[in-house]
Amino acid sequence: MIGFQHYLLLATVLFAVGIYGVLSKRNAVAVLMSVELMLNSVNLNFVAINRYLVTDHAVGQLFALIVIVVAAAEVAVGLALIISIFRQRKSVNLNDFNLLKW
Amino acid sequence: MNMNDLVFIVLGFITLLGAVGVVSFTNIVHAALSLVLSFLGVAGFYFQMQAEFLGLVQIMVYAGAISVLIIFAIMLVMDRDPNQTNISHPVNRWWGGLIALLFAGIIGFAIRESRFTGQAGSPDADRVGQLAELVLGNYVIAFEIAAILLLVAVVGAIILAKGAKEQ
Numbered sequence: 001m002i003g004f005q006h007y008l009l010l011a012t013v014l015f016a017v018g019i020y021g022v023l024s025k026r027n028a029v030a031v032l033m034s035v036e037l038m039l040n041s042v043n044l045n046f047v048a049i050n051r052y053l054v055t056d057h058a059v060g061q062l063f064a065l066i067v068i069v070v071a072a073a074e075v076a077v078g079l080a081l082i083i084s085i086f087r088q089r090k091s092v093n094l095n096d097f098n099l100l101k102w
Numbered sequence: 103m104n105m106n107d108l109v110f111i112v113l114g115f116i117t118l119l120g121a122v123g124v125v126s127f128t129n130i131v132h133a134a135l136s137l138v139l140s141f142l143g144v145a146g147f148y149f150q151m152q153a154e155f156l157g158l159v160q161i162m163v164y165a166g167a168i169s170v171l172i173i174f175a176i177m178l179v180m181d182r183d184p185n186q187t188n189i190s191h192p193v194n195r196w197w198g199g200l201i202a203l204l205f206a207g208i209i210g211f212a213i214r215e216s217r218f219t220g221q222a223g224s225p226d227a228d229r230v231g232q233l234a235e236l237v238l239g240n241y242v243i244a245f246e247i248a249a250i251l252l253l254v255a256v257v258g259a260i261i262l263a264k265g266a267k268e269q
Contacts, residue, residue, distance in 0.1 A: 007147070008213045014140075016206035017121040023198030024190040027130055029176055033137050036168065037121050040144050043156075050168040053218065058232040059167050059238040061153050062241055065152050065233070068156075068163055073255035079175040080262035086179040087265060090159040095191075 007048035014041035028092045030080045032075060039071045109150055117143030130188040134173050141165040194244045 014037060021034025043064040050060025082092060089096050120140025127133040134214035141164040180187065190198075237245050 002107045004218050005213055005216075006110065007151075010117070010205055012213065013118060015167070015209075017125060019205055020126040020198045020202035023124070023201060024195035025188065026191050027188055028111060029172065029179065030124075030130060030133060030188050033124055033133065033172060036137065036164075037124060037140065039164070040141065040164070043160075044144055044147055044172075045149055047153050047156060048152050049181055055227075057236065058229050059236060059241075061156050061229065061233055062236050064153075064156055065159065065237075066244055066248055069252060072168060073165055073251050075171060076255050076259040078214060079171060079260065080197045080259035083175060083178055084262045085266060086181070089113040092179045093231055 004048060004052040007052075008045060011041040011044040011048070013042070014038075026093050026095060028094055028097070029079070029087075031094065032078050032082070034073065036075065039067060043067055103198070106150070113143050113146040115149070123249065125190075128186065128188050129184050130176055131173065133183065133188050134169060134176060137172070137234045138165050141169065152229060155233060158176075160171075 018034045018036075018038035018041065021037065022031050025031050027040065042053045044066070046064040050058060050064075054060060085097060086092055117140050120136045120138070120143060123136030124133045124140065127136060141160060145160040145165065146159045148154070148160055176187075
């Protein structure tokens with residue numbers, strides 16, 4: 001019988017895949033995509049908690065909606081930053097973005 | 103095994119397949135398309151959990167808008183052989199895998215050991231109506247701030263991507 005815990009476990013695995021992507025990928029766009037995976041797993045948790053634990057109002061769905069809005073803004077600005085930095089350094093490899101390192 | 107469990111297993115398989123594809127394809131265009139598959143799986147979970155409005159928003163915003171944005175950005179910044187665009191760092195991949203496994207193990211163990219005392223809500227509750235009342239009631243300030251955030255982000259993204267004028 002599939003219940004609340006299975007949703008939490010699935011979201012955990014999704015988040016772990018996102019962590020792996022963020023830590024191991026060299027392409028900046030791939031890192032952004034992994035961050036999207038992590039945000040999706042958090043949204044899944046919000047909706048599951050709303051479905052199984054806090055059932056009298058839809059506040060979990062509201063939080064998930066606001067996370068989606070912030071994620072859309074984050075992706076737009078992040079991709080614009082990547083395009084802008086690509087124009088200067090001719091690369092999207094995160095190892096080349098060490099301008100601010102000392 | 104009833105219908106609900108079968109739907110969960112199929113959707114979970116689709117979602118995790120897409121997520122693993124994002125980190126394992128070496129061509130980043132394929133990784134982006136795999137990300138769309140994962141988004142659609144998550145949208146299916148929303149529909150399964152009686153969050154129909156969120157499921158539609160997920161399909162429109164994530165699987166529609168964000169994925170198109172990501173694919174456009176990939177096309178604009180392609181600088182080498184497409185099959186080498188999504189390779190992992192040779193050292194960091196092991197550290198990343200270790201940290202991800204540790205995270206999944208610890209959180210998974212905590213979830214297994216926890217006892218949750220909730221009951222699934224009734225499937226015929228008017229979730230969209232409740233959501234509307236919350237968005238335009240108690241949480242109206244968050245709603246307005248989200249609107250301003252989107253406006254600022256769009257203007258900022260246009261200015262960043264256009265680039266400053268050379269003096």
